[in-house]
Amino acid sequence: MTEIRKIAVIGSGVMGMGIAAQCANAGYKVDLLDIVPEGATDRDAVAKGAIKKALKTDPAPFMHKSRARYVTPCNLEDHLDRLADVDWIIEVIVERADIKQGLYKQLAAVARPDAIITSNTSTIPLSILTDGMDPARAKRFAITHFFNPPRYMQLLELVTTDATDADVVDELRRVCDVALGKKVIDCQDTPGFIANRLGSLLLQAASNATADHGLSIEQADALAGRHFGFPSTGIFKLMDLVGLDLGPYVSKSLYDNVNQGDLFREEYRESELLDKMIAEGYTGRKGKGGWYRINREGGGRVKEVRDLKTGEYRPVEKPEGAALAVSKKGARAVFKAGDHLADAAWCYMSKYFVYAAEHALDIAQSIFDVDEAMKTGYGLKWGPFELMDVVGAAWVAGKLAEEGRSVPPLLQQVGEGTFYKVEDGERFFMLGDGSYQAIVRPEGVLLLSDIKRRSEPVLRSSAASVWDLGDGVLCFEFTTYANSLDDSVMAILNNTIALIEKDEAWRALVIHNEGRNFSVGANLGIALFASNIAAWPQVQGGIKGGQDTFMKLRFSGFPVVSAPSGVAVGGGCEILMHSDAVQAHAETYTGLVEVGVGVLPGWGGCKEMIRRHSANKRSARGPMPALVKAFELIGTGQVAKSAMEAQRDMLIINEADSITFNKERVLYDAKQRALSMVEGYEPPEEATFRLPGATGRAAIDMALHDFHLKGMATDHDMTVGRAVGQVLTGEDTDVTEELTERDLLKLEQKYFIKMLKEPKSLARMEYMLNTNKPLRN
């Protein structure tokens, strides 16, 4: 039984490097091996170069700079012997079976007999890779197919066979799921596995239909929209994002490997335009442009798109069409809209449905796994079977029959019913024989959506719901737009705190939700409107109300654990800082971004930054270094690019807190954390501060002035920066005076309102609300 402690990745291309980085993120020591370039003095130059490049890549493969040191650059000539120590070797080299097989032979010679070897191939079947392999090795060989970029894409396709050792399967699943945080889906050993098989068909059929029905690219992208649960990129923008040069390669290999008569072979087309574009370097976002580009000629910024009739770029037009006009009414309305867009949509979506229904059970263990793979691999809201339920499976089948097309067995089987059903709060999916199986989550996975299906909320308002997680732990879920915070959120949060304080049944609180953003902070629209109508008492009330609520969180008589994932900025960050513990998803992006909208943290963010950095034993002595650090973080509106950064560099997450890599495990871990704190819980002691006042401000003003001179700060940045400086230095205080947390909160209030009276701050808010980008005025 092998426990994976050390990992080697062979091949330091984008994928290999990405995988190595994610292993390092998870705390593994990784050897990264690549070839020795001809005539090189530094024989590890290839792997070293990859690491160096990774440190500059955005979005970053590493969660923290220091994690690059976990990866040791090696080469395949001098360091093969190091593999003797390695528990898991991941092969990520060129997609050629013969070369891979050659490598495996080399590995067999050095690797421990119990080592696990996997390939990251996306196209070559396991049976071919293990062809001719020593059966003892083959039993410990599998495919672990990551998606690009490995840190950010949730899906991992795992291909094993009946012959694979059970401990290998278990250990790979554990490491990939728990440690690396991936959604591990078991796949059959078939070409393209699940996601690329169905995804390639979808993209190909959609491209074909676009051309055959005379759609423009804008129309095609709008057509492949939210109503199908597709991401906002649609079809062509998605291709641009992924890179145009990869698609033809995957398609071709799929074409070669699927059976004769496979629908994909019928759909497969080579595109002259696409080949020409790739040849000319138009490979998408990473290249000179793709289907779309931004034309900056003459200093302009014109969004352009390829005209499919001429193949040339032209300015993007607003797509129109009957199908688009009804798209808000849902997928079926789109299919029934009656125009050529509707025909195109049905043309490719029906093929996608048929293909999924025909092959689901030969490529995956269940339709559920197919849906999960498509959702996590392609960023869809619904997998194909869930989508068919949305459209109406019987309606789809009926339309196919009407058109004289054959209806796949699964669609026949489902009949008038649905692929999924909910009974007594449990969700079931349909099996091949028409019976249903309950969805069971792995140990350690707790999903709020499951709990919500099973139970009624303990409290609910239009702004938030409170759920019973069992064992006396409540979960507070924001339900506002983008989980923004306003008076109504504070009201129910206060009620929740009061409830737990009062009712012995409740012992702890977890703050969590399954949205894309944990919270984007205060509802800017409301704040801006209130400021525009000069409703200062209400604005002040809103600031004070938030402060009071967060102080209650901090000093309540029970543990509060925040469990964020995604964006947690502004007020969302302040919640984390007023919780007893944070059980963060590794992909948590948090920070105090208020200056970007012309204000400063007003719900205790300034206070917490001072407290945390002053208490930091690693920072230099005296009050100033901590204040300068806090000023830097707040004054530049810095956002952590990972939970790890938030913890190590920004002190938003406490040192004692641990990070969860798999999003689906965050809530479970948070609940356990909360329970572990219940016994003998004591609220923290209130902090006191000695701040330098005017003398300290001189230093901050100097720093600001310097930024200004260098052109890094605008006049208004200076105004806001000075206000931040006033709060952080305690305004009129000096070191002989002891300030309380409340004193600092009052200062936050005062300067927050002051900034709201600045038209330029209000202009920043408006710009942010309109464009989602900061205004540098």
Place this chain on the structure above:
Amino acid sequence: MPVTDGYNAPLKDMKFVLHELWDASELSTYEGYEDASPDLINAMLDEAAKFTKNELLPLNQTGDREGCVLENGVVRTPTGFKEAYDKYCENGFTSLSTDPKYGGTGLPHTLEFMIQEMVVSTNMAFGMYPGLSHGCYNAIYLHGTEEQKDQYLPKLNSGEWSGTMCLTEPHCGTDLGLIKTKAEPKGDGSFALTGQKIFISAGEHDLTENIVHLVLAKLPDAPEGVKGISLFLVPKFLPTAENTPGQRNGVRCNAIEEKMGIHGNATCQLFFDGAIGWMVGQPNKGLAAMFTMMNAARLGVGMQGLGIGEIAFQSAFDYARNRDQGRSLGGTQSPDRAADSILVHPDVRRMLLRMKANNEGGRALAAWIALEIDKAVKHSDPQVRQDADDFVQLMTPIIKSYMTDAGSEAANLGVQTMGGHGYIQEWGMEQLIRDARIAQIYEGTNGIQALDLAGRKLGAHFGRYLRSFFHPVSAFIEANVSNPDAVEFVPDLAKTFGWLQQASGQIAQSGMKDAEEVGAASSDYLRLFALTALAYLWCEMALKAKAALAEGKGDAAFYEAKVKTARFFYKRMLPEAQAMFKMISAGKETIMALDEEAFSFAA
């Protein structure tokens, strides 16, 4: 003799708002307005006061009686209009604020708005002829090609040619998306327009040698609704190479409306039968082009309300102090006469003071927005320009709606003050009711103005337009809470302002979920807004007046009257604001509760 003949332009009050309440001297700091010194502005106002009284007022009642006559497709305006019009042009009133590049005088809009008030007071029906030309000028100026500008603007400026705005059709008034008039491209850059327009003011007349119609129409492939409307320029006579009226174009007037008031202005049915026209601005962007000049036009209509309000007030007051009926409830005032003048009666005073307070408050508001219009066009700092434009956007529907309501009310109160003598034609007062009434309807009905305010302006840019009003007023309240001179006003102002804030918040919030809530609140909200604005202005004016009194400068009686009128406004008019707030807060429920069948049980 009509009682209205006693009218004199309220020059003292105009100068007070321009130079004491506001600071119109700032105008001369803008590039292009260097000449517009306070002295020049005052001199121009004096001049205009004389002209309007001498030339326009005498034609007001006769014009109303005589009306316009359509004969053989040609409209004859009332006797004297043509001569007055020519003098009007000679005096440069048609080109007061327009661009010198096209023969304009380039004076501030502020001055023009003040003069407009006088023109309306003395002859609203007449004033509409040059008024529409001005709208036409603006549309071409902002959206026309260089060629169109060179060809038409000098003619409009000189007054040789006049203009119209052709939007309305039989089946479409408010809802311009329903327009049917078609414009077919002729291939040479021109278009052939076919369709029927109705209610076109100044659509046909004998004052000018040519008429330039601006027509909303649809291109053959235009999208449905308001997104498919384009704007066309269709001259009555096609200009020759020398830019003189040439060939008669295919647009004809085949009827003029018999109507309630403004009889001196022709309201025409126009038929376009393959009439040749040219596009102004972009295809399908016609409505937007039309609307960029609407602010000025709507403010102009607001001035119609004010103009009528002023002459109604002056006339009613003049009548009241000379009409003896009954004795004062407080004891006889004029024992030498058979009865006291009706001015002693509280109820008569109530009516007159309502008129006075609305007029002077409205004038202060109009001057404010007029100065901001000039600022929005001329100020050197783009941020200042934007802020000023925000304010203009916000206040335009308020001015249009509140001031035309107030003008209509004033005309009615004028008639009431005069009793039966107000109702008969001879005294000229009933004409004011009839003339004033249309201003509440055209250029977007007052209901539509309220929707524009509550549905569009309120929420636009997350309330940014509101800021241009709310911040100065909030700062004013803050600055004056402990000002002893302001103590009699500021608490009520603050309370009203608070209601307006609350109402704004409520509408913004409920409106996001339910647009009907906005519709239900809109008219009351606009009125609450207007009352708050007037309260602010009356407080400002009272403070200026008190300061002048303390300094002992100027006409003490004038300033004392200001303070007393301010008090009247605060005690006897502002309380309406609370009622408005209550009605807004009640929401749409009771408004929407009745089914269509339940409205009437008349068989």
